[in-house]
Amino acid sequence: MDQFIPVRRRKDKVVIVMGATGTGKSRLSIDLATRFEAEIVNSDKMQVYKGLNIVTNKVTEEECRGITHHLLGIVDPDVDFAAVDFVRRASTAVDSITRKGKLPIIAGGSNSYIKALVNDDMEFQSKYECCFLWVDVSMPVLKKFVSKRVEQMVDANLIDEAREFFDPEGNYTRGIKRAIGVLELDEFFRNESILDYEMRARLPEDAIDKIKANTCKLACNQLQNIFRLRNQLEWRMYQFYFSRAQNEGKMRKNGEEI
Incomplete structure (x- = not known):
């Protein structure tokens, strides 16, 4: 009778690195990939596009440290890349990584992409077992870091770089033009040729302040989404709680320190 009992297929492992923007997801994923034989699949919905490397804070070739990255800068800037597109491309990338005997690490801040892949795609569920790593930083520390990072990007x-995507018609609802840092500079690009010296200096400063504020708002929304996913879907998350200011960290599982 044993021959009629179905054998459960062992699922391959996938590591998923989550966290708000600016928490250090890319660095952690690359550190992991250099320790384990792994490749990284990007799950940031703006970094999938070609262009705006500074605005979208893509990892540089040097920062990649030789680790292969998938779904990074592959989509034309004017194309809408939806969650269903991510699921299809990410599944293909993960399959190719596991066939090579390597560990797939999915890293990025777009939680809707992660949910669509892990929770809504039954084929992915049947093939893979996920380990969720949540990189968390206290919000006051994160806001300071985000502000400094924007200044470094400027x-x-x-x-x-953002000027290349200035739209005279003011349409920033499609493709990479939705990235924080493009719409905020629209007023400056639209008027810089007619502004006096004082206004030409002030408008970019106002735009930069808006970029900082909107990036912090994005971080807060991402954090709320992570709480929602953990509580509603009961994902088991290993939470790495760091203070960038003190360079200290604690590890928690489902909110409890371990």
Whole structure:
């Protein structure tokens, strides 16, 4: 009779690194990939697009440290890349990684993409077992870090990069133009040729303040979404709680320190 009993297929492991913007997801995923034989699948909905490397804070070739990244800068800027597109492309990438005997690490801040893949796609559920790593940073510390990071991005030529996607018609609802840092600079790009010296200096500063504020707002929304996913879907998450200011960290599982 044993021959008629179905054998349960052993599921392959997938690591999913979650967290709000600016918490260090990319760095953790690369650190893990250098320790374990792994490749990384990007799950940030703006970083999937080609262009705006500074605005979207894509990891540089040097920061990748030789680790293969999938779904990073692959989509044309004007194309809408929905959750269903991510599921299809991410599933293909994860399959190819596991076939090579490597560990897939999915990292990014777009929780809707993660939910669509892990919770809504039955084929993915049947093939993979997920380990969720949540990188968390106290909000006051994170806000300071986000502000500093935006300033560094400005120094790295954020404004000129965003200018390439200025839309005279003011349509920033499609593709990569939705990225924080593009719409906020619209007023400056629209009027810079007619502004006096004082206004040409003030408008970019106002835009930069808006970028900082909107990035912090995004971080708060992402954090709320992570709480919602953990509580509603009962995902078992290993929470890494760090203070960037003190360079200290604690590890929690489902909110309890371990």
